[in-house]
Amino acid sequence: MLDQYLGVIITFGFAAVIVGIMCGASMILGVHHPGPVKQQVFECGNPPTGPARGRFSVRFYLVAILFIVFDVEVVFLYPWAIVFRRLGVPGLVEMVVFIGVLAAGLAYVWKKGALAWD
């Protein structure tokens, strides 16, 4: 069981080394002359005011919540899809009901305007 993941672990190691070198190359190879103006964040030429990590539109939170709801339901479809041929018609009927509930949920958030960006 675990030897399936041997290749994954080895690839993780190689990829970490390659990407680490790529990200860190400038720290080692590049020059380093920090200055107050250079370290200012870009704000179209104006001195930045206030903290940057401020508030942003609530719609992004809404998208995150909807993502969790729908993604979890998508995960339920995967085991069903694999054994579908063995389940036959009863499996189809059950999943039509499930997808119906999913579609009803989508129609509800659509109607409520949660998907609207104005």
Added chain:
Amino acid sequence: MWADAAIAAVKSLVMLLLALNLTVLLLWVERKGSALIQDRIGANRANIFGGILPFNLGIVNTLIADPIKMFTKEDVIPAGADKLLHFFGPFLAVFPVLVTFAAVPFGDVLVIGGREINLQVAELNVGILYVLAMPGLSVYGVVLGGWATNSRWSLLGAIRGSAQMISYEIAMGLGLIGAILVFGTLDLQAIARAQGATIWGVIPAWGIIYQPLGFLIFLVAGIAETKRVPFDLPEGESELTSGYFTEYSGSKQATYMMSDFAEIVVVSALATTLFFGAWQVPYLARDGFHFPGGFALALPQVVVVVMQVASFVLKVLILCCFQILVRWSLPRYRYDQLMDLGWKTLLPLALANVLITAIVIVLAG
């Protein structure tokens, strides 16, 4: 045990080098290809030994000169930035994309000295779950990198990017359910082998024959995941300067740029595996060609394996070039249009695709 580990390490290196080479090659295809599309010359200044060579080595420009230039630039970290996350932003944008290749099969079995080597780094029985989960993690690279820099543009770009990526991930996951229904497995190598069959003895049974709509949904969602035009709102240079990597320079910026191209390669590799017969060459079996009509051509095993790997790389390359063509042909979406496409078009279409596929399978027995 140690022999297995050594073989896995070699396979892993081959696959990673293949992916990285394709990625870097795409940088060049992008620069020269866009020049071709826009009727200009493009990158033509790079040469070695001060122009002693009579011809211009245009490809050297991107393959060697650009990385050297990027890697030797100063790494500017803005004041107030989180230094650790500033490093892990670009790291997490590329790392999950690269490790995805561990589950992608790039050939059938290679027999060396009686030992059968499956040309797939990790023979996962849940391959599809793995290849969906790993690129999904690269959203952390976007959101952490943008948050770490203490810049407004970066934060806005990062939030836009994360919202876009998670929205299209649902459509992508649902779009693949149809393919799983058809093949009945999550093992990518098994899916690749299943596509070696033929329909009525003539048409190769590739996934796209069974799942044209599934492929379309996957491709659109995949292009959206790469965050490039027409879906490049997180970067949107007309309004957000450069989005989540505004405050990155040097090799970190190069890494972010590479993450886009690595994602293109991943999307192409997955589309090839699931919908275009993976490493299959039409009518090529393990012992040679078996054309419809009884004509057969026996080939040595090594030739067959080389042809399979070449077929896989060629298909991936064609799909990559198609995505670059899309990037230079289409105008950018507006953000509300982008979210509408994901939630109101692709998601219902993907649900319909699942239902239609299931009903057809039941009717066909």
